[in-house]
Amino acid sequence: MSGKASHGEEADFASRNGGTSVETALRSTNVLGAGATPVDFYGVDELLTEEEQALRSRVREFVDAEVLPVIAGYWERAEYPKDILIPGLARLGVMGGSLEGYGCPGMSTVAEGLVSAEMARGDIAVFAVAVASGMVMRAIHSWGSEECRQRWLPEMAKMDKLGAFALTEPYVGSDAAHLKTHVRRNGDHYILNGAKRWIGNARDADIIMVMARDEDGEIGAFLVEKGSPGVETSFMAGKGAARVVPSFDVTLEDVRVPIENRIEGFRGFRDAGKLLTHGRFLVSCASLGQAMACYEAALAYAMDREQFGKPIASFQLVQQKLVWMLTEITAMQLLCWRLGNLIDNGRMKPEQASMAKMNNAYKTRQIAAAARDVMGSNGILLENRVIRQQADAEATFSFEGTDHVQTLVIGRKITRHNSFA
Template sequence: MRKNSNHRDYFGLESKLSDADREIQQSIRQWVDQRILPEIETHAQNHSMDIRWMTELAELGCFGGQLSKEKSGRDWSYLTYGLAMQELERGDSGLRTMASVQGGLVMYPIAEFGSEEQQQKYLSKLATGQCIGCFGMTESRHGSNPKGMETRLVAKDDYFLLRGDKAWITNASIADIGIIWAKNEEDHIVAVLLDMKKNGVSVKTIDDKWSLRASITSHILMDDVRIEASDILPHARGLRSALTCLNKARFGIAWGAVGAALACCDTAMDYACNREQFGKPLAQFQMVQKKLAETVTAIAQAQLMNYRLAELADNGQVTAGQISMAKRANVEMALNTARTCRQILGAEGLRSSYPIMRHLMNLETLVTYEGSHDIHLLITGQEITGYNAFT
């Protein structure tokens, strides 16, 4: 039996947390342990989620917690927000994704780019889970090249028509509203606050995905949907505004990936310390200790990066390249950790009675979304060289 659990926080970073941060972290950790872990494997197997999670996540403050109280947030620091995302993804990447979308990709743009009327109408409802949102930028023909988007907002006499499609959109099938990015007739990118129940909007759930099976992902088709001027976010100006939103989500992914890695490491550590081969625990074998020690090292490195990233963000000094570096490096670390931990369990690691394969499949999505693995290298590369490799 394992004698200690210092692998989860090997450099004692949590000892520096404030009492408030520790209380928030513990409340989310407890909710994940008691509410999510007993049922998440069933949901993943059945490709389902419990809609009640949304209300419960809201009660925990996970929707827009980093926004100011005046904008229906809780004045969380970036460190607090990161800790929350880490705990959610320790449960499941899909769970953290739903929270990231609601807070970082829906509430944030309304708070940052929306009118006073839009903020008053939606932010409190989104924060409490009474309203569910989605974020539509990716299209079937345009993933890593958002400038190529074909969704159009066409001006008429006193209204607009929205036409196009969005692909791989989290929460769309259960969403009440969507932040949809489109090009106007001047070819400028604008953000539309779309009522998902409007005539001309159709949503199809993607049922054949192997990853993020405990969250809802869909395609959105918009066929000449009538849009009023009051539905357009007035202060969203071009692709830069959309990418600002994505940086909020990428920050959450950098922290969340560590949560998934911790879940895999916990499982492998417990298994290795309790499973016997050749008359002694697996954890006593040199090669198993090598795997575990390398895994704990990689997690500790990611944690150190995340804590510094949060410090920079809280001081208003973080850059897009730093966020991209952390997102890419930590997702790669978590994916490698999941693979290594699965090997420690051998064939048992393939079973749904252990969480590793579920995390492994989920992490394959994290490699791709909110900027693919290689795109993040180019974002950091542009910052360190001064050259734009995208064109």
């Protein structure tokens, strides 16, 4: 397939299908536009700094101008818009999020959440390419040597280098504490053997951060550089969700890793858990962005679409769905803001991140279904955006741990009984 899609692609979709693109309705009702004000029924913007609002606006403008006009075609072809996303994210200067120094932006965690939401409002691929590399950056920043930080972080912050985060394995998902990939010391190298699955960025990554169990049974993090002998990546085709996100199986056979490429301070599943907890905050914000995208599209469509001589937005049943969506989105916004605020003040507990992730991912599935219902049969057309987000919400639902795992994490906290199998 060809690389870059035309910016008129959504209009072409509409023309082929004999309908009006939701793009027209979105702009005519002023629900969406370059720099348009996001959904904000409770005045959450008043809780944000000017810098946070300005950063969110920059990301929203990029998504509206460069992602939304073309992403439906990429999704249909299951094609990765690398030539759009990598330069675009580099221009925005958001890589590294709340990390400070080494060329990282050092934004607030609240701002990092706002950026994640706006990325996912465009497509989960925008979020996924950033968060996969960002997780590696966070590990290096938190536990890497000064030499390691200087070597990788400045270039990763500019997106001149990409990272991939390799934790999940073919037979190890939620039970990540029992990794099968193993590593042994051999002179001035480590030797890695094992397999990883669902690894984003793996083929393009300059470094893959591989979690593996060492000879003492302890989990460590190892930076495998691009082109290392013994590393094979296999594209995972046939996905019905997150189709724009390139996912890979990675096999490691006697891969030699220099001793300096071990993230020396990273020790055990507790440190992995710290990364995943931050990831759950970001995914909760990404789910919010997906929900906002569905609500924006459904509202604009309802205002524009006429049946029985008047807009369907005037019908009681349609208003009920729109009001419910807005109410849930408002609750999600407040959860995200408060969680980001707690992180910024060093007061966040892991169970709070689990609650936000569990709630927001679950509610996004319901909001997407309601938005699709508002649009009737037109809701399954890609130019109307919602069906893409509805499918992708199934992927977000599993990112960084399923709702079952999050429920057990919270349950353990409130009952003091561990119900994990």
